[in-house]
Amino acid sequence: MSQMEFIAPCHFGLEAVLKREIKDLGYEISSVEDGKVTFLGDENTICRANIFLRTTERVLLKIGKFKATTFDELFEATKALPWENYIPVDGKFWVAKATSIKSKLFSPSDIQSIMKKAIVERLKEKYNKTWFDETGESFPIRVTIMKDEVTVGIDTSGDSLHKRGYRLLTSKAPITETLAAALIMLTPWREDRILVDPFCGCGTIPIEAAMIGANIAPGMNRDFISEGWTHLVAKKAWYEAITEANDNIREDVEMNIQGYDIDGSMVRAARENAKLAGVDSHIHFQQRPMQDLSNPKKYGFIIxxxxxxxxxxxxxxxxxxxxxxxETFGKLDTWSYFIITGFEDAQRYIGRKADKNRKIYNGMMKTYFYQYMGPKPPKKTQK
Incomplete structure (x- = not known):
């Protein structure tokens, strides 16, 4: 097994959550930067990272990193990378996305075009061919240029990893599955504590919480573009990763998760989505306005x-x-509540300063994750 380097991008502000996830999977972190975590692994990592990671948007196989301030430098440095180690002679390849920040090279379309030509020239020499039909498996390439540093990777995921496969019905402005999972993992919530989402929409936060509580891997029920890369990853590795995911599911876990929304159509959508995710038995959805929220239980969580x-x-x-x-959340005086919002005056109108406030960029939108910590429940005494 050869050592490879992987890049896992995430929402700005959630790098620490993703780093912990990757370490828990048993991989060594090589660097943490704004919006991404880089780590070391082998061929099997392509399967396990895609199936198990909850908070990354995709898994990139890192091909190289270099400096380029001119298009000539970009061409030559791209051509120098060992593309033949990854892309077979019939492979279909293209630069799917180019992002440039604070760099001399800033035109995405030009960057994409020049890098594609450079890769073709490299493969012409290595495969001794003048033309490529590109009828085989797909290899989408992604490049980021930050302060003239070019980082190049091949996307092993395909569709973004927030697309778990369960959310067929959605609300007007849904939170992504990856962001919802990260928010839950930023809290001390555990599956033995009650959890309520009074603005549940299509059910993403309750569903992600139930999947975390039952230890259901987020990528179990979807496909990945790298499944066809049999020259790099044996089919057996995918079967083993799925078997591992199935073995880890906690069938006997009991959870009290509730989702409310004022819109009945959203509640119906949430129920269907939970059923597709296989967690409908763990969640109670109900049409109910937030102002009616009350609960006799103590030490619960609102996310x-x-x-x-x-x-x-x-x-x-x-x-x-x-x-x-x-006013409504404050009546649950032993509860902890966690609110993500882009409304900058939220604390002022809530009437209480948050114990913690984390800035998270949801795409280009700056949001705040306000964390209001309730008292810890008394420790259970053993009989």
Missing amino acids: TNPPYGERIDEKAAMPTLYKEIG
Whole structure:
């Protein structure tokens, strides 16, 4: 097994969560930067990282890193990389995405075109061919240029890893599955504690929590573009990773997870999504306004993604909504609550300063993860 390097991109602000996940899978971290974690592994890592990681958007097989300030330098350095080790003679390859930040080379289309030509020239020499039909498996290439440092990787995932395969029905502005999982993992919630999402929408936060509690791997029920790369990864490795994921599921776990929404159609969608995810027995969904939230149990958790006035016509309603959130959540005086929002005055109207506040970039939108910590439950005494 040869050692390889992998890049796992994530939402800005969630690098520590992803780093912990990768280490828990048994892999060595080589670097942590804004929005990505780089780690070491082997061919089997392609399978295990795609199937088990909850908080990364995709898994890239790192091909190389170099500096380039001109298109000539970009061409020559790209051509110098060992592409024949990864792309077979019939492979279909293209530069799927190029991102440039604070660099002299800034045109994505030019970067993509020049790098494609450089790869073709390299493979012409190595395969002694003048033309490639590209009728085989797909190898989408992604490149990031940051301050003239070029990082090149092949995407092993295909569709983004937030597409678990269970969310066929969705709400107007849903939180992604990867972000929902990361938010839950930032809290002290465990499967033996009650969890409520009073703005559940299509059910993403409750479903991701149930999957975490039951230890269901997020990539078990979907396909990956690298499954056809049999020259790099044996089919047996995929079967072994799926077997490992099945063996890890906690069939006997008992959880009390609840999701509420004022929109009945969203509640119905959430139920269907939970059924597809295989966790519907762990979650109770109900049509209910947030203001009616109450619970006799103590030491519960609220993790939620309320509206935050992205649309102009919604902005006027935000102060009242967040004031009601503060009043309603505050009545559950032993509970902890965690709110992700882009509404900058949320704390002011909630009426209480958060114990912790983490900035998270949801795409290009800056959001805040306000964490209000309730008291810890008394330790259970053994009889």
